Amino acid sequence: MGRLAKIQKALSEKKISLKEFYQDFIPQIKNRNSKTNAYIEIFEDELDAQKNRSDEYRGNLDGLPIGIKDIISIRNRNLTAASKILTGYRAVRSATVVERLAHVGASFCGRLNCDEFAMGSSNENSAYGPVRNPFHLEHTAGGSSGGSAAAVAAEMCLGSLGTDTGGSIRLPAAFCGITGLKPTYGRVSRSGVIAFASSLDQVGPMADDSLDCAILLQAIAGRDSRDATSLNIPTEDYVAATQKRILKGLKIGLPKEYFNMKGLDPEIEKQTQESIENLKKAGAEIREISLPHTPYGIAAYYLIATAEAASNLARYDGIRYGKRAEEFDSLKDLMIKTRSEGFGAEVKRRIMLGSFSLSAGYYDAYYAKAQFVRSKIQREFLEAFKSVDLIFSPASPSLAFKIGERTNDPLSMYLMDIFTVSVNLAGLPAIAFPIGLSQSGLPIGAQFIGRPFSESQLLSAVASYEEGFPSKRGALQC
């Protein structure tokens, strides 16, 4: 049982009060943030308000500290997307997911660090500095939802929200040894969430385990009239799903393209093989499957994501909000200077890539071709799901690497997403969860990928695995 469910239980049984919880929690979040940099801002007013509450716990998420990736709007709070360009911007309304969490009582304890506009795999592209891995402070926490993962791992919140465009929930979850769910595209509203790549972005829960993720998903999932791409498909009882044990007889596919890959860290490979043995022991039926277009996934992803990003980031022009260049001599100059000064290097790189691939004369060769590949990948997955129930794979090809180690090689950074991007291209749900530790004590994660809207099944599978094969937890360095 994760801390979220544990605290809920303790509060319900009156073994602890919210006041007592916050007395310990407040110094902890502050101390650990100075070491991990997980939060861009801790809402001290909110923490104090919860600590000084006179009324009692009212159930569900009432009063419980949930961290929000600083790309998701919280009304009247600053919203930066970890970018200088949004300096001074305050959200005018809350994202639907934040409203829904608030509706069941959640307390928002702060804005979590991330890669600028969620662009990155290591959380090193933040205007507010990198997030440090709580288990190894010299290492990254993964990205882009690095703050969301580190804050959960370092017990600086009871759960958090991240966003996943190409692996941004699952990769940091794996790096930090926590559980992170990327829901089916359309399962969770994107309204109020700063867009990176609209057709790929999805908000999801990050927490200690499957049950804690289920509690959060229960609150945020479902159709929202403010997001035309959110789908009107009934939600399920995700919490109940974590009580089901489904591994026996479950058909699990292993994509051979994922396992024959060069550059897969040997420790991850070993641990993954061990997990496969565990799955077999639990009665799962393991089958090799083929997803032949996997090698093109990264290329297609980076064309589509950058094109949409270039478009989505056009609004940051210094006219209405956020940063504006101080000196300019024309309208054009104002916009160019604002954007040149306000965006970081990776964001600029992606805006240029995206603008290029959408340009007249290049559209068909790049963007349209990438969409074609995307539809191939989609069909391939659906075809695979005719013979298997879930797909299993590593969540990342490497362990949490050292801060600064890869910043000069954007291409190797893009390859970090090899196991995760296809899922976004196909719009599928996937969940990353811890399966062990490296010799150096860094977490190793794996992922299950499911059919569209199979979040319940993913949660059941992870809950079953957790119970049968609990993963060792590393020692915090913060």
Added chain:
Amino acid sequence: MLDELLKKYEIVIGLEVHAQLNTKEKLMSAARNDFGKGPNTSVSTICTGMPGALPVLNQKAVEMAIECGLALGCHVQKKSIFSRKHYFYPDLPKGYQISQYDLPYAQGGAVEFYFNNEKRKINLQRIHMEEDAGKNLHLDAQGISLVDLNRSSVPLLEIVSEPEIRSPQEAAAYLKALRLVLRYLDICEGNLEEGNFRCDANVSLRLHGAEKFGTRVELKNINSFRNLERAIEYEALRQFQAIEDNQSIVQETRLWDANKNQSISMRSKEEAADYRYMPEPDLYPLVLTEKLLSDAESRLPELPIQKMQRFIKTYSRSAYEAEVLCASKELATYFETVAKGLNDFDLASNFIMTNVLAKISNLEKEMKSFYPDSGALTELLHEIQSGNLSLGMAKEVFETMFAEKKKAKEIIESKGLSQINDEKIIKDCVLEAMKEFPKQLSDFRSGKDKLFGFFMGQCQKSLKGKANPSLLKKILEENLK
């Protein structure tokens, strides 16, 4: 010089019309589509491009768009796609306009109208939905520019004609006819001056008999029908001059300056922006169900051209009269009610065209509350039919009805205007006149026919103009001889 031009060339014109839909809310946001309350008062997070705001398509705008497509005989697409059109400008808060690009919702179709009493049909290329941009206000004196986003995301239909229009006058007729359709559908105010109905014109010249079109120039900033004609004529002559001077026509966009009566170059083709169109990922493709289409079909009113044709046939009107009477849906209904009530189409048509229309400067605004309404006017014209009023007297009563908002009967009574139909009274008056003017009588009897009018006048004078003219004429004829 135009004659010279037309000897050699034909003017080839295509129009691109932007019609604002009069929905309650905007195309992509729930902000009110109404900006009477000052700058930036009808805005939401969506139409100001706030971080994280997502567009949500206004279903009502889609319904209106379908109606327009069906009314113009377009092939309304079951599936169409919204695209983003990118450019940087302060009045475009998202940095892109949501529009339709390769798959618009309506293709083909035509605008039909009477031009010089003949029926014309100009085919359409396409209609697509898109959102309007905001407005920049430049306060030159203070050296600042301000942005008003009230208009941002107001729904627009862009209606693109084929280059089948051949004269400035025909262009204006096309534009008026298109506007009339939108007004009949009650989906657009259709006011060029106010900018809720805008028109760009593509103009080129082509040698008579040639197949290939010449290089076209796009004219913008046209804010009245008169300016449309002027701008096209100016452009045709400008191109003619250039060709005659052995210069080539540059493909460009020109702005019409109504004060100077000339156009100035805005940008050439080379300077045209690359809009980097891409499918809008925040909206799924627009799928129109059979039901949406059939519901829209059943909502369609009788369209202007159908009504005109019916008026020509049923009420024996000329094309011109039909056009005038169908200039608004309310006027057409007004005419029909009066015509049917009287069962005299000429009387209804003539009286309305000469008297009623003289009182109206804005059909859209004034017709609905116009008095005499159709019932009151029918009552008045009944008085002519029954012989109680002469046409002249009826006009007088009409003026008073209009001014004092009273019924015809009241005015006739209070002014004692009723026509004298009593033969005895008229005969007495005639005999009196004959006694009073013996010289004129004898002159008339010896052949001076003109003097018949003199006796008519004298009798009407003594009867205060109320004698039934035909009755008086008959009695005079009987007695003077």
